[in-house]
Amino acid sequence: MKIKSCYFILWLLLTATSCFEDSQLKQDQQNFFVRYLGSDGNQTAVDFELLEDGNLVILYNSETENGEKDFYLTKFSQDGIEIWTQNLGNPSRAEVAKDVIEIPGNAGGYGFAIGFDVVSSPTSNAMAVLITSPDGNKAKEAVAAFTGFDDRLKSVTYNPSDGGLIVTGNTRIVTQTGSRIQSVISRLRPIADSNFGFYAQNEPWGRVDFGGGAEEDVIALFVNNNVTGNDAFHWFMTTNEAGNGTNDFNFYTAALDNAGLVSNGTILPNETADDTNDYLNFVLKEPDSPTPNLYSLIGTNTIGNSSKVQVIKIDFGNIVSNPSAPQNRRLINIPGNYKGIGLSKIPGGYWVLAEKQVETVGELVANIGLVKVNDLFEPIDNVRDLQSEFNVNPIKILSNANQKVFVLSTAALGNQQKVQIIKLNRQGQFSE
């Protein structure tokens, strides 16, 4: 009987242990995962946002084997469960999505504004905006064309002052000596509409043109909620400076007035060496900052074949003093070649998303690099390289209220590309 008792106790212990373990395992999905989105052909990640209801919305492009281009919007729970997916492409034309934001509707609730390009030919693009209902169904569409020659949309911003949208992008202008890229903005005013309560009307607005051979690549635009005069909007781009005839690219910021005209522009940082180029990639408006217009900019500093993550923090127009960085510019010191892709604010610092360049059998392969830095952008942990043998191009990083980290990427699986979303814990790891 003793043996039977021992066996029963052992069985009871093992069963209880396994039940306890099962409940822990089920929680893991809420803590970390890797998910892929896509269908036949190739899909490339564009943008994702954390929504007011706590879910995620993901925008990605799709190109079939026959070269047909359209885009999809997917709503995802933070546990990685797909809620809905909408194909928003127009089958009669090629479209390439660029940006998605959540916007309030007149009837309550939130919809989405998606900025995209209508591709007529390799050099003939038109910028357009699509408005959807909260469940992602197409509601309205507006064109925000400039020259119509080579317009390429970059971002869409909600303007709370009038409930409209501001679209920013680049356009190609033809000059006597050729053509060059300029950054432009367009204002879309709302019109009451019973269908979705929002309608956008095109109103080309302003542009930045340094003249000469200067080219610009716009990245983002933010509304200055506190000021509406000459400092109504903050515009961010990369430029090779105002007509100085060099190829020295730098970060550039511009304040815009209510009419969308540049009232004040600043080259950041002010260095001119021809062989040192700084390409802006992402701008984070600091959340919950006592300074209303505090921005952190991240991009890549390139010297020859060497790429380093470059960051800079500004109280708009003024570089925030950072004595440890020459010229108030900081290169995040990570051994190897990394491009700065994105930033996400966490208490006491940031998660920095970088694109690692790995040499594999003579080829450069892009992978995800993650590093946690403090408020001075000093690394406080080793970089986390999430390696694949194929290209994984990181697009954007977000972190939620629980400091869980989300990274959106385009991942190659052999010869096909798919959208990848990963969730990591607050240590940036796939475990608890």
Add this chain to the structure above:
Amino acid sequence: MYWPFGRRFLIGLIPALVMLGFSGKTFAQTDCADPEVTLKIASEEFEKGHFFSVPEMVIACVTKGGFSRQQLERVYVLLVQTYLILEDQANAEAYYLKLLQVNPEYEAQLGREPVDLVYLSKRFTATPIFSWYATAGTSFVLPKVIVNNFTVNNSNQKYSLGFGWQFGGGIIWHQSDRLSADVSVSFLSQSYLLKESNFFNNDEIQLTERLNSLSIPVTFSYMLTKNKKYKPYVGTGVTINYLVGANQNISLQNRTPLFDTNNDQVGFTSQQLSRNLQVRDRREPLNFQIHVTAGLKYKYKLNYFFAEVTYGLGLINVVKRNTLIDNGKGNNTSTVPSFSLAHVDDYFSLNNAQINMGFIKPLYKPRKLKSAKTKRVTRELNKQS
């Protein structure tokens, strides 16, 4: 002259000498050349009541050898009976033990053997305390998914059985005639298959994993019948598996639909991306199962052949949590397919079924019981009277 023996001694000595004279004559007639003849003569002597001559006659021949097991059994039965008649309990018991060494399953029965031999037999047993066995068989394993760690929403996963095999050996401890416990060590090789379809619409993941383990099952068995040629039994127990190696072959089939001129799908073009990964570091080294078993033992001479079916229910998740998506330090592409092949293992336990056949060698141990089991004999005698 001093004569140390009394009158009673002399009276007893006379018949003894008479008997010795007879036996001396008979003993002279056997030279142990033919064990069967020796046995026949000894039996005749026993029948005639010449009990003293029997041990001398046969013991010498047994020492010389040449007796078969069956003949030896008859010799020892004769000796035990003789010593019981001669009231030499010590020798009767000693030769009964020898009898059990020759035939561990010998048991005197009422009606066939004298009552005193039956009583004596109830004081002894030769049932084995331990047996050893060797076994081999096939194994079928099926993962039981605890958490589906899918990478693509709405894909269809289907696990299926893979073929496995095992071999090993162990020891059985017989607690009683019916109850026993055994522990064995086996090498267990098992595999399962996974097919994931509706993956990016038309793609498919195909995965085969083979797990090699050292398996240590501890089983408590109950024999359903006693003393028959066929002995069915059931059992239950706990298995501990120590993983020594795990290999995963995984492929991603990139399938693109093909259409004819009428836009009807006529098939697929397919490109395969496959990898062979060592995944032991991504599995828990120890796996625990509870199992139930049912089998049949077939008695052959003094040994057994057996066939049994065992079903094991996995109690724990076998997939390591901290190497689910990467190797803990980044996604090591030589072991982790989450980034290169879009596959993440589910959390699962392993349930398996085994069909085993084997051979049991009982280690019989003749011994005297602490308390004789004579109640039944007495009851039957009372019934007869």
